[in-house]
Amino acid sequence: MYLRKVLAPLVLSLFAMGWYRFSEVYIVGSDQIALCHGNYAVYVIPAQLDGYLVANLWICYSLVFVGLSMFWYNLVKYVKDKGFLTEGKGSIDLAFPLAIAAEIIALFTIGSSIIGGDMTIRLAGYTCLIACLMWFWYSLVNIIKVRTLA
Amino acid sequence: MPAQVLEPVFSYGWPIVFAVFAASGFILGWAAQRGNYCFVNAMTSIFTTKSFERFGALLLLFGLSALGTGLLVATGFIPSSDQFYFNYFGGWYILVGSTIFGFGAALAGGCNLSMLYRAASGYVQNWIELFGMMIGTYIFAIGIWPFQLFTMEKGILSTTAGGYVEYLPYLIFHSVSNEAVLLTTLMLAIPLIFLGIYLQIYTKRKWNKVARGERGIPGIFAVPKLGNSLGLPSPTVLPEKVKLSKEIKDLILLRKPYGTNLTTVILALDIILVFIVGAGYTFNYLVITSSDGGRFFEYIMMMFGQNLFITTPWFNDSLPIVDTSTLMVVMLCVGAFTSSFLSGDFKIRIPKDRRRLLIGFIGGILVGIGVRMALGCNVGLMWTNFAQLGYDGIIFLFGMLSGVYLAVKVQERL
Known part of the structure; x- marks a missing residue:
């Protein structure tokens, strides 16, 4: 129970960082491939892609912050309850x-x-x-x- | 012919649009998780317990969404083109696809919305369903899409265009003027709202009769009326004001789940928020995994060096690499996870009967095939299309009901 409460927020923070990194590497890279192949049905214009990355970056920061806060809070509760x-x-x-x-x-x-x-x-x-x-x-x-x- | 032009209504730029769509996904996940909101459960309960309460809430949701978006267009706040621009084609595939979807979702134990929030709350069966849906999307892309596209292009049991062609104000009044939109909105939304409220009242009355012992639950004997004949102490009755403030406090502190109608209102406001903010930029409705099941499968394959958008039908002409729904779906999962975590509901749950996992996977495949055939899921097509003042949502509703009914009958025999 405690392990779940302490670890889950960390997983959330790691997921947020992983998702942003994935977007930066794979989604941006794939968009370039789509442009090179002239596939405009899947290609996303730079303004839209930049908007996605900026919003995603802020979401990443917020989730990391919230995740770490929850982690600290639960860790403190855990340590207190265990009487360490x-x-x-x-x-x-x-x-x-x-x-x-x-x-x-x-x-x-x-x-x-x-x-x-x-x-x-x-x-x-x-x-x-x-x-x-x-x-x-x-x-x-x-x-x-x-x-x-x- | 109405102009099919899409121009941003507000000039705040893409980062804000993406951020608001992400926030609306978070709200959707949070509220749906707290309210345990599931389209399939709402329909299943009609055929199993003869309860119309949740189905009534669904009709209320469709009615409120249509009323909200329709009034925004009718008052000139949002141009009508933003309401009909993303209306898809209509045809045989919506009826067939929604029936397959309803059948698969009822087997797997969740619609596209509940599948996501339950997966984020730790339900392993819904993880498997999600994976099955990705596989189903791939099967559809390879085996069904080329044929479906052919019928759509040739107009075989299908319209050959979307947009205003499927817009009810245009179909009824041959106009997209504010007056036409207002009349259509009232004609569509008001009956849905009244029917939804009536079904809820009808079900509550029925259950009250059962509780009073006047009427038995179908298949069960009438519950005897106990009253206070056992001499038990009766609970202290709280004044109405104190009761309400306690209720609100419990909801905020996540001690109690949200009621069905509270969730309905939050979801209706959510779609209206997206409708306003995304106007002129993108598909300004809520869209859940229907296309993103395919997109996330594409993302997984990218990591193995496979670009499905180059090699595979449907992937190469139907989905941009990324759009607002991507963040919406991710944040829906985050919202559902956060609410389940903070309320103490979050737990990794593996069903004891392992057959449920297999059924979940097969159901997921059917869901994937069904939603792609129907060009959307219960959220991205059915609910959305009511807000778009189209008719595809109505076809989807009946198709999904028949699919759920079939699944209930099949499960009774298993």
């Missing part, structure tokens, strides 16, 4: 928001060529990042409080 972290229980609560923040930064670094100067997307990213950091601080304060009381 009895002493340093708080460390996982601190690592979780930082891991998601790192994911967001990675996502925006990789996708910077597409985002360009689009402030709407950037603002959404900054908001998520700030939320993660606030979450981190909240967890930190909680841990300190619990330890002080103990």
Whole structure:
């Protein structure tokens, strides 16, 4: 049950990356072959193919991000439920928001060529990042409080 | 003669079009999985339990879709050419294909929509059905398509063109004006909606009578009325407002599946979204595996260095390498997977009776052959064609019903 919950989001992320890579290599390559053979019934015009690749790339980023978030969430639950972290229980609560923040930064670094100067997307990213950091601080304060009381 | 021109209605470009189609695929997969929405089950239940509730929901779906798209055209928001441009040919093959499809899908245990969302929820039988459908598409391409194409070109029991030729406003009023579209929309959609609601009310009344013990289920004795004669404590009755907010909370938190009618409304809104966003760009309706079964088979073969679009009939003239439906189907699976995963439904399920796998495979082959002959599946042709204000969907509906009926009779004897 836990294995399924932890592994399934990773499979989703891997599928998203695999699908994008497949599109980039095989679909683009086949379109060129169709053009060379003069088969215009199957050939896709460059504007449409580029549109597909751009949308696919963003979907890939989103799915990887969602998949990894679900993976982290389930991993934390698994570790907590199994009682592996009895002493340093708080460390996982601190690592979780930082891991998601790192994911967001990675996502925006990789996708910077597409985002360009689009402030709407950037603002959404900054908001998520700030939320993660606030979450981190909240967890930190909680841990300190619990330890002080103990 | 109406102009058959396709020009983008909105100027946002291809990335947005692909992204919205992908999002609509995600919504479709999510909602269908949560509502366990299956066209074949809706039809099977007519012949097995004499229940019309889900079939009524289907008619409601067709009616709402036709009403939504029709009103958008009638009010001039979307040009009529975007509604009829992708109307396919009509002929013998739709009736034969839909009957084969209905038979195969009922055997395999799912229509093209439920096959995909169940496969994404871990049902191995539907993986096998999907693979069978790919093989069926190949068999169709090699063995049937050349003959079918010949009859289509020569007009043997077939129209020789699609588009406005099959557009009901043009057939009835010889016009594609806003008024003609409005009248046709009302003539087609309103009866479907009322019939759908009537069938649902009729079934609910019937089941209420059964529950009250006034009437027996066909083949089963009447259920005795228990009431509170056993002295059991009666549950606390919640006020209506609290009940509704709890219901909404449960639906959002995925604790409860969606009701049939909620799913119907979500799906109808989904097709209307795609109809607007894709107008002038591409096939602006929902299209599921019917052609993509073939396309994904083509993709698999690409990895082995085989390009079917060069060597094989149908593959070489019917499918572009990629289009909006590709992402739609991929995201449908992702949506179904996500909802089943988050709600805790996701599980790899292998049927205990291994014969089900073989039946699923054979059913899948028949589904592949059937949908290709009919030029589309229950979503890409039947549901879509109601939204297109065509008549192929009506032919498909009756063909599919007869196929499902045959499969029910065959399964009773197995």
